[in-house]
Amino acid sequence: MSMPPKIDETDRKILRALRADGRLTNLKLAEQVGLSPTPCWNRVKALEEAGVIEGYAALLNQKALGLPDTVMIEVTLEHHDDDTLARFGEEITRLPEVVEAFLVTGEYDYLIKVAVAGTEGYEEFLRKRLYKLRGVRHSRSTFVLRRLKHTPSVEP
Numbered sequence: 001m002s003m004p005p006k007i008d009e010t011d012r013k014i015l016r017a018l019r020a021d022g023r024l025t026n027l028k029l030a031e032q033v034g035l036s037p038t039p040c041w042n043r044v045k046a047l048e049e050a051g052v053i054e055g056y057a058a059l060l061n062q063k064a065l066g067l068p069d070t071v072m073i074e075v076t077l078e079h080h081d082d083d084t085l086a087r088f089g090e091e092i093t094r095l096p097e098v099v100e101a102f103l104v105t106g107e108y109d110y111l112i113k114v115a116v117a118g119t120e121g122y123e124e125f126l127r128k129r130l131y132k133l134r135g136v137r138h139s140r141s142t143f144v145l146r147r148l149k150h151t152p153s154v155e156p
Contacts (some may be wrong), residue, residue, distance in 0.1 A: 005050040007156070010035065014043055022056045030141040047141070058087035060153060063103070067097070067115035069120055070144040073130070078137040083107075091133050097125050 007015075013033040017024060024109070030040035034147070039094075047053045056133045062068065077084055093111060100113040116122045122141070130136065 005046075005052060007047075007052065009054075011043060011047060012156045014040065014047065018044075018053065018056075019151075019153055019156065057152075062099075062115045065115075067117055067121070069116050069118055069121065070099070070147070071114050071116055071125075072142045072144065073112045073114060074140045075110040075112060075136060076108045076138040077110075077128070077135045079135060080109070084135045088133060088135055095125075095129050097121075097129065108138075 010033060011077075014029065016033045017029055026037050026041050026044070029044070030037045033040060035043070044053070062070070075088075077088060088110070089103065090103070092098055092110065095114075097114045097116060098112055099115050102111045103109065105110050114122075114125055116125055126139070126141075129140065
């Protein structure tokens with residue numbers, strides 16, 4: 001396992017600026033963080049190569065896409081052998097409604113965040129997607145009433 005890269009305050013400024021606006025040009029980024037363009041570009045490339053910057057993406061509004069509701073689903077599997085866990089993990093990530101999925105400790109095995117269109121969309125997800133996956137013993141769901149915080153990554 002490699003050591004994490006040393007990140008100084010200038011790197012943190014770059015990361016905060018890109019976190020706020022991943023479409024910044026190198027020139028604008030350099031101006032914001034107080035560097036000339038070439039050293040700024042070199043730092044960004046080094047952060048990308050070190051895996052600190054994993055990638056760039058457009059953030060989509062799920063309500064505008066017709067999926068205004070978020071449901072958190074706790075899933076317990078019948079068995080906990082490596083094959084069952086691996087198969088379920090692969091299958092759950094293929095479902096388009098799944099926004100995030102976590103293998104967790106505690107009373108249940110997975111915590112899954114899904115985007116749906118109301119209770120009808122939720123029921124359809126359960127019946128046509130989740131309950132079709134082999135190995136599901138139990139699920140418990142919670143509708144999100146309001147998202148209080150959403151960030152694309154941790155604060156650098």
